[in-house]
Amino acid sequence: METLKEKLPYYLATASEEEIFEHSYKNKLPVLLKGPTGTGKSRFVEYMAAKLGKELITVSCHEETSALDLLGRFLVKGAETVWLDGPLTKAVRSGAFIYLDEIAEARPDVIVAIHSLTDHRRELYLDRHDEVIPAGDGFMLVASYNPGYQRGWKELKPSTRQRFVSYSFDYPRPELEAEILVGETGIEKNIAKKLVQLANKMRNLHELGISEAASTRLLVDAAKLMQTGLNARTACSVAIAEPLSDDREVVEALNDIIDLMF
Ligand SMILES: Nc1ncnc2c1ncn2[C@@H]1O[C@H](COP(=O)(O)OP(=O)(O)O)[C@@H](O)[C@H]1O
Ligand SMILES: [Mg+2]
CATH class of the missing domain: 3.40.50.300 (P-loop containing nucleotide triphosphate hydrolases)
Structure with a gap:
């Protein structure tokens, strides 16, 4: 049982x-x-x-x-x-x-x-x-x-x-958020930390006028896609950048940050 x-x-x-x-x-x-x-x-x-x-x-x-x-x-x-x-x-x-x-x-x-x-x-x-x-x-x-x-x-x-x-509830402290990504998806600790860093960079970009910041859910989704072998930049673009905005310029700006991190 x-x-x-x-x-x-x-x-x-x-x-x-x-x-x-x-x-x-x-x-x-x-x-x-x-x-x-x-x-x-x-x-x-x-x-x-x-x-x-x-x-x-x-x-x-x-x-x-x-x-x-x-x-x-x-x-x-x-x-x-x-x-x-x-x-x-x-x-x-x-x-x-x-x-x-x-x-x-x-x-x-x-x-x-x-x-x-x-x-x-x-x-x-x-x-x-x-x-x-x-x-x-x-x-x-x-x-x-x-x-x-x-x-x-x-x-x-x-x-x-x-x-x-x-x-x-709010976005967890970086160490905790990385631990959540590892616990939820089994992703390597270093990649989890990078994803959290990426999210925090985006969360601080108030000038982009994004209505809701990158959430833990989006990071979990990106980590899952990476875990099954999708290229890191693509995974972050489709799981994080695109869901955050419908404005092409904003998505491009987010993709640029992703390219800097991965
Ligand atoms: N503290 C946490 N422990 C484990 N998983 C978490 C935690 N916070 C967020 N998550 C992950 O983020 C995802 C989204 O969380 P969810 O509970 O659906 O958010 P909310 O209800 O606040 O919109 C969950 O499916 C889980 O993968
Ligand atoms: Mg909910």
């Missing part, structure tokens, strides 16, 4: 996030993970759920995501209508973890739907089904959010933010 540890997704802690998450779980407090894309938020949630032996239900929120999508709906089956629990309702009933990825993208009624779960009540109101469901013992609500209001992205209201214990 597989032990739990063998099933743990790979995650390298960069600060005290594990301890903070465990204490939040013990105290039945919801957690909000803030930070730019590709910095390990989703991986961290998968890791913590596995570590704590919990089922994880993930909802990737987008601008059409509504409360009904989370709560459930009536479906017509032949001559009768049956109620079908949505992912949030399932998690509340069974005491699982629910992860609302990119919660600020969802419609405002989603925020309203989770209110009663994020305070002392810990109950879910299913108005449509005329039911109030107390959250199962191990239920935990985790959400992620990319605070990019400078870039015109959706913001969370202060009254919503104040319902969560919040933790900020």
Whole structure:
């Protein structure tokens, strides 16, 4: 039989996030993970759920995501209508973890739907089904959010933010980020370090007007392509430079930096 540890997704802690998450779980407090894309938020949630032996239900929120999508709906089956629990309702009933990825993208009624779960009540109101469901013992609500209001992205209201214990993710320290690349892809340490150096050069180029900096995810992708034998410059160009911008001049500038490094 597989032990739990063998099933743990790979995650390298960069600060005290594990301890903070465990204490939040013990105290039945919801957690909000803030930070730019590709910095390990989703991986961290998968890791913590596995570590704590919990089922994880993930909802990737987008601008059409509504409360009904989370709560459930009536479906017509032949001559009768049956109620079908949505992912949030399932998690509340069974005491699982629910992860609302990119919660600020969802419609405002989603925020309203989770209110009663994020305070002392810990109950879910299913108005449509005329039911109030107390959250199962191990239920935990985790959400992620990319605070990019400078870039015109959706913001969370202060009254919503104040319902969560919040933790900020950022690009890891160079030694740690290189270790993540090695751990995730098996790439040689020296190449991992070069990739991280490359990313940090790009991250400091504010004048290019790139809306989101090169993330750990992009470096992982480049490392994977290199590991299966793709030429380093090509790998970095298609996995890092191109995904960062659609502006030809910006991509050329990034390719020049890549050519200097590799
Ligand atoms: N601390 C970390 N430990 C292990 N892998 C990481 C870590 N941070 C980032 N990664 C890698 O980066 C990728 C993107 O991370 P992800 O969790 O999807 O980012 P986010 O949810 O913040 O957008 C992961 O698939 C993983 O390969
Ligand atoms: Mg994510």
